[in-house]
Amino acid sequence: MGCFKVKSNDDDERERIETSKRIDKELGKCKQEYRSTHRLLLLGAGESGKSTVVKQMRILHVNGFSDEEKKRKIADIKRNIRDGIISIISAMSEINPPVHLHHPESQPSFDYCVNKKHEQEYDDVFFSHVSRLWKDPGVQECYDRSHEYQLIDCAKYFLDKVDDVRTPDYAPSSQDMLRCRVLTQGIFETRFTIEKVNFHMFDVGGQRDERRKWIQCFNDVTAIIFVVASSSYNMMLREDNSQNRLEEAVHLFQTIWNNRWLKTISVILFLNKQDLLREKILLGKSKLEDYFEDYKGYVCPEKVNDEPASVTSAKYFIRDLFIRISTATGEGKHYCYPHFTCAVDTENIKRVFNDCRDIIQRMHLRQYELI
Missing domain, CATH: 3.40.50.300 (P-loop containing nucleotide triphosphate hydrolases)
Structure with a gap:
């Protein structure tokens, strides 16, 4: 007949005490870590x-x-450009007195961007129109009056960089990451x-x-x-x-x-x-x-x-x-x-x-x- 070692009550008690000590030690460590953390x-x-x-x-x-984070941020930066130019050209007729395009040849770009304002994808054609519009003195004049309507702070920063952002190999800099606006x-x-x-x-x-x-x-x-x-x-x-x-x-x-x-x-x-x-x-x-x-x-x-x-x-x-x-x-x-x-x-x-x-x-x- 085989022999079996029976676990005594003393062994159970010792194990319970050791487990309790380990838990108390871990809780103490967590408490110390929590109390040593500055929450701002x-x-x-x-x-x-x-x-x-x-x-x-x-x-x-x-x-x-990381490079992956920067890559993912490109879509938000392009959205900032879209939101910026749409806000400016939409305000041109709404502010008082209104502002008009300086160059008649900018009108097709104006119309194109207005028609694309709800799009979520922005191709190179879109950015060509944005670039042309941003150079129009009338658009610049409306930007100078941006306190009269709602415009994100980073609009000028990214509109000035539109020709860089539109390139296939564009990689956002740290400054681009800082400037990018996401609600x-x-x-x-x-x-x-x-x-x-x-x-x-x-x-x-x-x-x-x-x-x-x-x-x-x-x-x-x-x-x-x-x-x-x-x-x-x-x-x-x-x-x-x-x-x-x-x-x-x-x-x-x-x-x-x-x-x-x-x-x-x-x-x-x-x-x-x-x-x-x-x-x-x-x-x-x-x-x-x-x-x-x-x-x-x-x-x-x-x-x-x-x-x-x-x-x-x-x-x-x-x-x-x-x-x-x-x-x-x-x-x-x-x-x-x-x-x-x-x-x-x-x-x-x-x-x-x-x-x-x-x-x-x-x-x-x-x-x-x-x-």
Whole structure:
């Protein structure tokens, strides 16, 4: 008769204890990893540049974009060109006073593009017509008045490159990837590590119908990065053509700042699109005081030697619209840290984010009551 080893109750108990220890150790490791991760929530109105900031984190800290990703992005870039030219030529008859084509020979290209505006595939013939249209002074004049209608920021950038994009061997550059505009819907998480510190950055759609999803991301947030399109002072909201975009950003910031769930969460303020703001101010066609009456009596608190006084004054006035909100209560439970940014400039974002890391670290330590 064979012999069987019977497992004793002591063996079962030892195994149970060892299993429990392993689980506790793993849970402790997960908890430590969770507590050591800096969670950053990117908020702001639509088209403020939030997704571009995320792309910069990928370029700077996640090895950029693969060849396959760049290849897939070509369709979106071509769509940006289509959307850009259609928006411009459609607005020519709608703005007041209207704008007309300068060259009669541009009319066939105009008609061709209008007829193709709902197409999803764009052949070389289409891009030939786009290229011809974009050179017409009437189209350029309408582009110069783009604050009077809705136009994506990257329109000029890609329309200037249309003859490159249409070639069969076109490969998007990092700058092309940054400039490409795709509407953010839902919540996207990007993870990266800087000097052994883990960051999770959450990008949430900024259009009004996307904002109801924001509350899903409020739990255990280390800091909020609020992104503002500073150059939007003369533009209307895409979702509501009666609402000034910069005013919308100010109201949105105030709502977030006073939200009872975020009373202890500090905000890093990215006053973005400084390049476009500078361009508009120096051009002088859209004066800031025509949209924000308080600017007439504004006294700039600082002087920057390497830029015109009008640009410095405009950007600090816009900054102060937000600072006034953050200092109104005087509670001191959370703080606002403003930075002037240009999200398509990799060196600028690298420098600004490096400046922010110490702030984020202090916020993180305060979050877990370590300071």
